[in-house]
Amino acid sequence: MEQTLSGKRIAILVTDGFRLEELTEPRKALDEAGARTDIVSPAKGKVKGWKDTEWKGEFPVDVPLESAEASEYDGLLLPGGVMSPDKLRRNEKALEFVRGFFHADKPVAAICHGPWTLIDAGVVKGRRMTSYESIQTDLKNAGAIWSDEEVVVDNGLVTSRKPSDIPAFNRKMIEEFAEGIHGGQKRQPVFVSR
Numbered sequence: 050m051e052q053t054l055s056g057k058r059i060a061i062l063v064t065d066g067f068r069l070e071e072l073t074e075p076r077k078a079l080d081e082a083g084a085r086t087d088i089v090s091p092a093k094g095k096v097k098g099w100k101d102t103e104w105k106g107e108f109p110v111d112v113p114l115e116s117a118e119a120s121e122y123d124g125l126l127l128p129g130g131v132m133s134p135d136k137l138r139r140n141e142k143a144l145e146f147v148r149g150f151f152h153a154d155k156p157v158a159a160i161c162h163g164p165w166t167l168i169d170a171g172v173v174k175g176r177r178m179t180s181y182e183s184i185q186t187d188l189k190n191a192g193a194i195w196s197d198e199e200v201v202v203d204n205g206l207v208t209s210r211k212p213s214d215i216p217a218f219n220r221k222m223i224e225e226f227a228e229g230i231h232g233g234q235k236r237q238p239v240f241v242s243r
Contacts, residue, residue: 052082052083053082053083053223053227054079054082054083054084054223054226054227055082055083055084056083057083057084057085057123057124057226057227058084058085058086058087058121058122058123059079059084059085059086059087059122059123059124059125059126059226060086060087060089060112060117060119060122060124060125060126060146061075061076061086061087061088061089061125061126061128062089062090062114062125062126062127062137062143062146062147062166063088063089063090063096063127063128063133063137064090064091064092064096064132064133064136064137064140065092065096065097065132065133065136066097066098066099066130066131066132066133066135066136067096067098067099067128067129067130067132067133067134068098068099068100068128068129068130068133068161068162068212069098069099069100069105069106069130070100070212070215071128071129071130071160071161071163071212071215072088072098072108072128073098073106074212074215074219075126075128075158075160075215075218075219075222076126078219078222078223079126079222079223079226082223082226082227084123084226086111086126087111087112087122088108088109088110088111088112089110089111089112089113089114089117089146090110090113090114091113091114091115091136091137091140091142091143092110093110093113094109094110095107095108095109095110096108096110098130099130099132114140114142114143114146115142117146118146118149119146119147119148119149119150119152119153119155120149120153122150122155123155123156123226123229124150124155124156124157124158124222124225124226125147125150125155125156125157125158126157126158126159126222127147127157127158127159127160127163127164127166127167128160128161128163129159129160129161129162129163129181129211130161130162131162133162134162134163134164134165134166135162135165137165137166138165138166138168138169139169143166144166144169144170144171147166147167147170147172148170148171148172151170151172153230154205154230154231154232155205155229155230155231156205156206156207156222156225156226156228156229156231157205157206157207158206158207158208158218158221158222158225158226159180159206159207159208160208160209160210160211160214160215160218161180161181161209161210161211161212162180162181162184163180163208164178164180164184164188164193164208165184165187168187168188168191168193173188173191173192173193174191174192174193175192175193175194176193176194176203176204176206177193177194177196177201177203178193178194178195178196178201178203178206178208179195179196179197179198179199179200179201179208179209179210180195180208180210181210181211182197182210185197197210198210199213199214199217199218200214200217200218200220200221202221202225204231204232205225205228205230205231206231207221207222207225
């Protein structure tokens, strides 16, 4: 595979309960494209994945969320699954970390339930997006323009619906990460007050 991401550092933001293949397959594609990937998490030491109806796979946390800075990365990956995004969307440090990518116009890729975290970060208003179908109303209520497609790209924001979309998701994620800064990421930021 062409090393289109050589020299790029990508953050993968998760906590326990991410969908296993939505971390492992995009991470493998990023690594093969030459990127350096770091699992960033509020979890201590390791994070556990989820596959179908059980825990599967443990991965070391490369960078604790409390010390992670968006300025140190070229892009952000948000895997899905229900548990991880639901926990991250209630973590103010995770939301600040996500906002940092949008403020700096850096590319972001989110799959399945991953966009939940983007909703609470207040960065979806006016954006074309897709997601797992059960959270489409959440995205629409937050002002996103939702579409049922395997992958949607909007000025550096890449979203997909489910594991079967991963090949298309990976292609577009790598393309957007290789392009780098996207001027449209800052468009219409709206922050959720707590």
